[in-house]
Amino acid sequence: MTDAPAAVASPRTTGTLFAGSGRDRPRLALFLNAGDPSFDVLERLVLALDEEGIDCLELAVPFPNSVTDGPTIHRSARRALEAGVDLASTLSFVARVRPRLSHLKIILLADWRHTVRALPMDAFLGAVGQARCDGLLLHGVPPRARPGYYVSAHRAGVPIVTTCFAGSSPATMAQAARNASAYLYLVSHFGTGEGAGPPDPARLATVIGALRKLTSVPIATGFGIRTGADVWAVGEAGADAAIVGSACVACLERALSADRDPVADIRPFLDALRTS
Numbered sequence: 001m002t003d004a005p006a007a008v009a010s011p012r013t014t015g016t017l018f019a020g021s022g023r024d025r026p027r028l029a030l031f032l033n034a035g036d037p038s039f040d041v042l043e044r045l046v047l048a049l050d051e052e053g054i055d056c057l058e059l060a061v062p063f064p065n066s067v068t069d070g071p072t073i074h075r076s077a078r079r080a081l082e083a084g085v086d087l088a089s090t091l092s093f094v095a096r097v098r099p100r101l102s103h104l105k106i107i108l109l110a111d112w113r114h115t116v117r118a119l120p121m122d123a124f125l126g127a128v129g130q131a132r133c134d135g136l137l138l139h140g141v142p143p144r145a146r147p148g149y150y151v152s153a154h155r156a157g158v159p160i161v162t163t164c165f166a167g168s169s170p171a172t173m174a175q176a177a178r179n180a181s182a183y184l185y186l187v188s189h190f191g192t193g194e195g196a197g198p199p200d201p202a203r204l205a206t207v208i209g210a211l212r213k214l215t216s217v218p219i220a221t222g223f224g225i226r227t228g229a230d231v232w233a234v235g236e237a238g239a240d241a242a243i244v245g246s247a248c249v250a251c252l253e254r255a256l257s258a259d260r261d262p263v264a265d266i267r268p269f270l271d272a273l274r275t276s
Contacts, residue, residue: 037262066111199224231273252265
């Protein structure tokens with residue numbers, strides 16, 4: 001990444017993500033790896049998500065062997081990497097599709113070790129802003145690098161998604177709450193999302209209540225969210241949004257394996273998520 005453009009302000013105002021969410025019916029955020037399915041199909045899929053009123057897409061720059069993901073997302077990342085998908089092609093895709101969206105926001109997910117560590121941070125953040133990403137979730141940032149990253153991202157006007165676990169220490173939760181400017185991703189379980197059990201509303205409600213005292217940004221909960229009942233449980237716990245990862249990737253994988261149109265298959269999947 002050379003000759004990156006200067007950092008630009010985010011194209012949205014912090015706080016508009018998940019606007020109007022209710023306690024009993026949170027908004028929906030989905031996870032996908034960029035380039036799986038192919039960018040041509042993914043473009044139609046993203047436009048369909050916008051039409052369906054999905055609030056947010058966490059679009060990952062694919063990277064191998066994520067310790068927080070299970071085999072479904074690993075296979076997806078591997079397919080995208082084998083197709084040559086990287087940071088540049090992902091940002092180019094976002095820049096092309098983002099102006100056509102009326103509702104859906106795109107959060108870029110990038111891995112510190114495999115994608116970001118070797119890049120000048122200001123150049124990277126400038127490219128993220130120039131592509132009109134609505135925010136950035138930087139995966140696996142080591143503790144020593146977080147303060148500098150937070151300062152640089154806030155200065156660049158790139159909204160940040162921070163993460164913490166439901167079982168994180170008070171200090172970790174406070175840091176995540178203090179630095180989140182897009183939303184706070186509350187991970188419901190340790191381990192991998194694909195292997196996680198369904199959300200526990202009572203446990204999550206206690207954690208979300210404590211986080212509400214520390215931040216005014218939306219709180220989105222993920223890991224183990226597969227069904228409409230799971231989405232409902234997250235809403236009962238007070239989250240603004242439910243994040244669906246492996247189940248969404250698996251839906252598209254089944255469509256591709258059966259030579260069906262993933263865009264056609266995603267609509268009944270979304271309808272099921274909206275049904276408790």
